[in-house]
Amino acid sequence: MSDNGERLTTPRPTAAIELRHLTRTFGDIRAVDDVSFTVPAGRLTGFVGGNGAGKTTTMRMLMGVLSPTAGEVIWDGRPITRLDRRRFGYMPEERGLYPKQPVLDQLVYLGRLRGLGASAARASVTTHLERLGLAERAKDHVEKLSLGNQQRVQIIAALMGRPRALVLDEPFSGLDPAAVDSMADLLREHTSAGVPVLFSSHQLDLVERLCERLVVLAGGRVVAAGSPEDLRAHSVTRHRLVLSGDAGWVRGVPGIHAVDVEGRSALLEVVDHGAERGLLEEALRRGEVHEFSPQRPSLAQIYREVTA
Amino acid sequence: MTTTQQRPLDDTAADADAFDDAGRPWAVVASREVVVRLTNRAFLVSTLITVLFIAGFSAFSVWESGRTTTYTVAVQGPDGRQLVERAAAAVTESDDKVAIVSTQVPGEAAARALVDAGDADAWLHEGASGWTLTSADDPDLVLRTAVEGALRSTALERNAAAAGTTVEVVEQGTTLTANRFDGRLGHTGFVKAATFAFALLFFMAAMMFGQQIAASVVEEKQSRLVEIIATAIPLRQLLAGKVVGNSVIALGQVVLFAAVGLVAVSFTEFSTLLPSLSTAVVWFVLFFTVGFFALACLYAVAGALASRTEDLQSTTAPMTTVLMFVYVASFGLTGTALKVASFVPIASVVSMPGRILSGDAAWWEPVLSLVVMAAFSAATVVLGERIYRRSLMQTRGRVSWRQALTAPE
Incomplete structure (x- = not known):
């Protein structure tokens, strides 16, 4: 120096x-x-x-x-x-x-x-x-x-x-x-x-x-x-699904990873692109869908993902 | 954090011309060290106490040396009284601060009572085997010598008269005169005392300031203040500032103590030795300055090697050992060993001024010794700076001297 x-x-x-x-x-x-x-x-x-x-x-x-x-x-x-x-x-x-x-x-x-x-x-x-x-x-x-x-x-x-x-x-x-x-x-x-x-x-x-x-x-x-937006863009998007009946069946849907299921609502990750279509069809067949929305990931979630 | 005003930050310090980057950050560090020390109450109080101690001690010795010591001897009858008078005359002639008086007692019991009460120092009485001097303790040497002399003179006079001659004839040729080749008889004790004072001053200053330097380094290291400082100035400048600042204070204190000491000596019977003492003191201050520089640097390194205040005990141990050696050597060494010590850096701070004072050092010897120590100090500062830089940033645990020398920066 x-x-x-x-x-x-x-x-x-x-x-x-x-x-x-x-x-x-x-x-x-x-x-x-x-x-x-x-x-x-x-x-x-x-x-x-x-x-x-x-x-x-x-x-x-x-x-x-x-x-x-x-x-x-x-x-x-x-x-x-x-x-x-x-x-x-x-x-x-x-x-x-x-x-x-x-x-x-x-x-x-x-x-x-x-x-x-x-x-x-x-x-x-x-x-x-x-x-x-x-x-x-x-x-x-x-x-x-x-x-x-x-x-x-x-x-x-x-x-x-x-x-x-x-x-x-x-x-x-x-x-x-x-x-x-x-x-x-x-x-x-x-x-x-x-x-x-x-x-x-x-x-x-x-x-x-x-x-x-x-x-x-x-x-x-x-x-x-x-x-933070850049990081979110690279992150796996989660979706929230709220049904009229029990949501336990989502665990078995191919291409979908159920992060959390509680009663009639579930937090899901779409692993295979397009798998949400099959998921929604199945949901509508079983009853009503009250909510299906993408979740903005928190920084904590991104952090856990990138440091995992 | 409550923001009280929304004034823009640093409107005053905005421009680069507010920076006086004169390249002398060490002076900023040194002046902080001086100010912190001078505003430290403990430092001021201890300095004051030492000055009072030096002044008080000399006042006491002046008073002590000006005081007349009077011995009281209990005797029976005129023979004893005459002996005591004779002893008193002889002792006062050689030292006017000593007097001997007699007091009459009827017998042993009374004499004993008097001695026990402290009203008499001894009981002088004649028995079958001659005169006896009895006191509560072992008889005082001055008193004993005086009475012995008086007794001897009295006996000699009597025996000489009996032999038909005089005391002068009998005593002829019995006088021995002691002298030194340099004619400086009678100040060996003074040289020893002065050397001891040098040693004490150096030892105290080195220990006190050394520990303080080490403590101030570790304080910065422990609190990570050193990281902020290191981003602002080179560590060499930080070290230089600390060493200079503390040396200035240490030197100031030693000069103060020495001045008080010299003034005190001028009031004593040793005032005739003041010129040679002053020369020795000037040399001592010179040696002290150069030697302290090296020590200050070593103590700063010891501080850098520690990572917490608790580590200082072990990292300063080598310096403490060296100082103890210097301290002991100052009054333990004589002859060739002393001569050698007076050229060994650090030890020479005390032993060379001591030799100058005793007058057995040629003019070139202190000069050479000072050059040797200056070289040593310079080498120490260079090496110390290296270790200091390397260990200061190592905050995990104590750093050994070896690690500090070999670690990458």
Whole structure:
């Protein structure tokens, strides 16, 4: 990583982060295996995956905290440098602060390390503290704050100084619903300014609600990437069938997989294309059909499918 | 999270010219280390207590050395009184801070009562086999020597008169004069004390600041703050800032203690030795500065090797051992061993100023020793930086020194 003689560049607002074939091994374990995806400018990209899927390792490589065994990170069309990352906002998975230092002082310190001038850092921190309702706690030691407030301080550490990109590992964990909403508002402010935002989360409903893009990681590999709609298009469509009589017979229909049958209703997957025709004919022969509707798959369902 | 105002973010910090990327992040780190230390109440209190201790100890020794010690000897009859007067005259002549007085008692019982009550230090009485000095404990050496001398002189005078000659004739040629080739008689104890003070200062500062550096490194590592810092600045700059910041504070504290110590010495009978002591102190501070740099770096590495505060005990153990060795060596070594130690990095911090103070170091010796230590420190910083970078990001468990050296980055 050469950082001598380079100036802090002002990237075009369309700058995107691109991960190319990132791989990291720890001994014999391939924690991240040939991971490639793009975090587009001005978009919220959700990074989903189970525990140990490799999300944190990928983010740490993206931020240069960990060297990749293979692969590279591209920023604004060229390999990323340390000075580029210096202007990224980063929130590591396990978070901490200096417990015995006042809130304002340590945020200004972290801002200055990122290259902000003392007064610019102070101004940015003050603005953020006001936005997050922490202005009166600026002089308090961090250890005196509640956990929720400490999390806000950590969020400020990542968001201050107008970052060029945001890489946030589980930013929503431990936040109450109101805090989740204002955090989401903050992130949207950044994306609307053209900033690419990548955040990981276990909360699939949240990711579904917030994200225009989503990358699913399992076993160190990308198993799905795209908009929630893209992912749905590739998913097996389920249908809900409600009859006037008992629906138990659907289990025997060829080309149809009954996911769940309860009394007069059933949740079905059409395995062989066209099999629904035979199913409906049989249903009408047996009685009335109250409902036969395609079900919009939840992200959780897609997630289970792609990671299965 | 309650959003109180919808002000746009960072209107003040929006432009790239708000960034003063002067390439000196280590200075930002160093100034934080200094500020955090100087605003730490425990640090300020312990510094104040040490200054008071140094000042108080010297005040006490000044008072102690200015105090007159008076021995009271219980005697029976005029012979005993004359002996005591003679002893008193001799002892006061050699040391005006010591006086001996006699008090008359009727017999052993009274003398014993007086000694037991603490009103007399001893009972001087004549028996069949000559004079006896009896006290509650073993007789005090000063008193015993004085009375012995008086007794000897009295006997010599009597015996000389009986032999038809004088004491002067009998004593002729019995005087032995002790001297040193360098003529610096009588300050060996002072050199030892000063060397011990150097050792204590260095040991205390190294242990205290070393542990603090290690603790501050592991604090950042444990809380993952280091990941945020690592994305902002090179780890080399972080290490440099920590080492410089803590060295500045440590040095400031040692200079303060040394200054208080020198002022204190100027009030004592050793004030004549102040010029040579000051030279030694200046050398000590020089050695301390260079040596502390290496130690600070090693302690930072020890912090990086630990992953939790609890691991520090084991990762700092090698440094603690080295420091203990230096500490013990400072007053345990003599002759050639001391000479060798005064060139061994870290050990030389204490032993070379000690040799300078005792006056047996040629002018080039401290210079050479300082160069050796500077080279050692430079090598330590280079190697330490390498280990620091490699182990700082390894957050799973304790990293061994060997792993840190061989692990990929």
